[in-house]
Every structure is written in C-alpha cells, then in structure tokens.
Amino acid sequence: MKKENNNIGKITSINKDLYTVMEGNSAFFCSVRGKLKNFKLTVGDNVLFNKDTNTIEDVLERKNTLIRPLVSNIDKLFIVVSTHLPKFSTYLLDKFLVLSEFNNIKPVIIITKLDLCDKKELKEVKKALKYYKKIGYKVYKNKDVRKIKKEMEGAVIALAGQTGAGKSTLLNKIDKNLNLKTGEVSEALGRGKHTTRLVELIHVGNSLIADTPGFSSLELDLEKQDIANGFIEFGFNCKYNTCNHVKSDGCYVIKAVDEGKIMKSRYESYLKLIKEVR
Ligand SMILES: Nc1nc2c(ncn2[C@@H]2O[C@H](COP(=O)(O)OP(=O)(O)OP(=O)(O)O)[C@@H](O)[C@H]2O)c(=O)[nH]1
Ligand SMILES: [Mg+2]
Ligand SMILES: [Zn+2]
Incomplete structure (x- = not known):
C-alpha cells in the first residue's frame, strides 16, 4: 500500500512512542499508525513514512x-x-x-x-x-x-x-x-x-x-546445529555428518583439539554453549 507521499527512512532511535526516522541527513520525528501499533518496530528498521503527517506507515523486510x-x-x-x-x-x-x-x-x-x-x-x-x-x-x-x-x-x-x-x-x-x-x-x-x-x-x-547498553549476560536461543555452525573452523569434516563433536570416536573436531589445531578454549566454549540448549 504505497502512497505517493511516502518516503523510505531508517529508524535511528525510539523513545516511548516517538520514533526518529532519518532520510539521508534529515531527521523526522514520527508516530506509528494502524496495523503497525501491534508490531514491535526496532532501531535499524527501514520504514515507509509520511512527511506531511509524520507517521510511519509500513516497515520493510528485515535482513536480521x-x-x-x-x-x-x-x-x-x-x-x-x-x-x-x-x-x-x-x-x-x-x-x-x-x-x-x-x-x-x-x-x-x-x-x-x-x-x-x-x-x-x-x-x-x-x-x-x-x-x-x-x-x-x-x-x-x-x-x-x-x-x-x-x-x-x-x-x-x-x-x-x-x-x-x-x-x-x-x-x-x-x-x-x-x-x-x-x-x-x-x-x-x-x-x-x-x-x-x-x-x-x-x-x-x-x-x-x-x-548499546553492555550486557553482563547474553542468552543465545539457538539450536545445537546453529551453534556448531557458528564455530566456523569446525567445518564439516566429521566422519558422521550429524556429529555433535561430543564423543571422541572418529570426531574430527576432537582430534583437531587434541592436535592443537583447534584452540582448546573454543571447544570448551562450544561444549558450554550446547549444554545451555534445552
Ligand atoms: N585504561 C583503559 N581504560 C579504558 C579503555 N577503554 C575504556 N576504558 C575505561 O573503561 C571505563 C568503561 O568504559 P565505557 O566506555 O563506559 O564502557 P562501555 O562498554 O560503554 O560500558 P556500558 O555503557 O556500561 O556498556 C571508562 O572508565 C573508560 O575510561 C582502555 O583501552 N584503557
Ligand atoms: Mg557505554
Ligand atoms: Zn565431530
């Protein structure tokens, strides 16, 4: 539902119900309309907004x-x-x-x-x-x-x-x-x-x-496989393609840790992280 006076901007800050939308170097202070009221907009969102009414009309698809x-x-x-x-x-x-x-x-x-x-x-x-x-x-x-x-x-x-x-x-x-x-x-x-x-x-x-505000803790809501993929050097070298690198029998990762090719603390982080997955 693109209207003629809709422009594309980016939300750079949110303070209660007031959204700062930047278009190039100009800032617009906008509120949110209709269906978006129930949608949690975030800083970094690219939005369609109306410069006459200072309202955000729609949000573009997010990359992450x-x-x-x-x-x-x-x-x-x-x-x-x-x-x-x-x-x-x-x-x-x-x-x-x-x-x-x-x-x-x-x-x-x-x-x-x-x-x-x-x-x-x-x-x-x-x-x-x-x-x-x-x-x-x-x-x-x-x-x-x-x-x-x-x-x-x-x-x-x-x-x-x-x-x-x-x-x-x-x-x-x-x-x-x-x-x-x-x-x-x-x-x-x-x-x-x-x-x-x-x-x-x-x-x-x-x-x-x-x-950003610093964190003293950080929760990762990921699957075990996502965590394994996040350790980029673990690769896909295991004997079993479903290997979770926990049992030593033929596991490439465990072997590489033993041989000093993978840093031990990386493997320890990995074990700690997959333990946190429910
Ligand atoms: N000696 C030294 N002190 C530093 C260095 N970097 C930051 N600091 C000091 O560390 C303290 C905390 O720095 P901040 O920049 O406020 O830390 P922050 O990550 O923004 O913290 P939050 O806003 O709480 O998340 C300040 O007293 C800084 O002066 C550094 O390289 N060396
Ligand atoms: Mg800070
Ligand atoms: Zn393995």
Whole structure:
C-alpha cells in the first residue's frame, strides 16, 4: 500500500512512542499508525513514512534482528572485548561470534585495555588473538582508530560487549564530537555499571553505529546445529555428518583439539554453549 507521499527512512532511535526516522541527513520525528501499533518496530528498521503527517506507515523486510540489543538490519557487529577489567573472556567473545554467524552479520573483534595488562595477561591475550585472526576474523586494538574507521565505511554497525568493556569510550575516540557518557568500572565487581542505557544509531561519517547498553549476560536461543555452525573452523569434516563433536570416536573436531589445531578454549566454549540448549 504505497502512497505517493511516502518516503523510505531508517529508524535511528525510539523513545516511548516517538520514533526518529532519518532520510539521508534529515531527521523526522514520527508516530506509528494502524496495523503497525501491534508490531514491535526496532532501531535499524527501514520504514515507509509520511512527511506531511509524520507517521510511519509500513516497515520493510528485515535482513536480521538482534534481541539484546534490540536492533535490526545490521551489517557488522563490533565485538568489544576487554582484556583487563572486565577480565578477558574468550567464552563471551565466542558467544558473540556465534550470534553474528547465525544472523549473517560480519563480526569484527576490537580489543580494549591492553595498557592495563601485565606480561602474563598480554601473552595469553596475544596467543588467543592470533588464533582468531588465523581462522579468518578481523581483530583490531581500540587504539587502531584509523583502521576501525575504514572498517566502518558505509556500514550499519552495532557495538556489543560487556558493560565497562569500553564501547562508548571507543566511539568517543572515533568521533571527538560525540561526547558519549562513559562509566567507571567497579573494582569490586570487576565490571561496569551499564552507563549506556538507550540503543540509538548515530551517524559517524557515512556509517551508522549503535552504541548499546553492555550486557553482563547474553542468552543465545539457538539450536545445537546453529551453534556448531557458528564455530566456523569446525567445518564439516566429521566422519558422521550429524556429529555433535561430543564423543571422541572418529570426531574430527576432537582430534583437531587434541592436535592443537583447534584452540582448546573454543571447544570448551562450544561444549558450554550446547549444554545451555534445552
Ligand atoms: N585504561 C583503559 N581504560 C579504558 C579503555 N577503554 C575504556 N576504558 C575505561 O573503561 C571505563 C568503561 O568504559 P565505557 O566506555 O563506559 O564502557 P562501555 O562498554 O560503554 O560500558 P556500558 O555503557 O556500561 O556498556 C571508562 O572508565 C573508560 O575510561 C582502555 O583501552 N584503557
Ligand atoms: Mg557505554
Ligand atoms: Zn565431530
């Protein structure tokens, strides 16, 4: 039901019943009409909207939707991983990687707080990062601002990572005009305090990026097979094509772990994740 004065825009923020719709660099503050009232629109939705009445009339098909943070049509997920406070966790990283793979979103790993690491921590972190690069992931340090900007070009991006990992700090470095609020990390809890509360897509150059509230936990609502597929280096090399890589008899993955070809922590993340599937 396309009307003549309907334009296509993108929802960049939602505040109660008020939707900010961007068309190019112009913002329109819209409400929602009729049948869409019962449909949960998200930040990142592409919509048909009427400029005369400032109403959203329809929503275009989504490419993907992330639940936490609730945001749609994402091209890249910047997974911000702290190496020191909050403590370095490959488990959480692996979880975000599975989430990206499942949703067809290109993951990019961004490491923070290397300056706070001692020698032992640095060694552990570097070894792990080398592995993630080897299996094909992009890995940047948060001080690689120029490279990160290049990675951002033309894309719609969501930032993900634990509270206190340094997501807002990173965005402030990328665009000095943003002045996003950043928070202290509690020494006692070893994590942040959920400084960022709303999801909002922000223009940075020709990209749109969503700073998001950090999570201290993340639920994956996936099937076991989806989780296995999310570990991209496990491949399809098993003797049995239905292998869940749990019993050792002839399993390629278990053999590769034993031989050091697959990093042990990856396999441990995998086992932990499939255990969470009901
Ligand atoms: N030393 C050091 N501190 C950092 C680095 N990155 C971020 N921080 C600090 O870590 C704290 C938390 O950073 P934020 O940017 O607020 O973290 P966040 O991921 O946005 O957290 P939430 O909004 O709660 O999800 C702040 O005090 C930052 O100054 C870094 O690379 N090195
Ligand atoms: Mg923040
Ligand atoms: Zn197997």
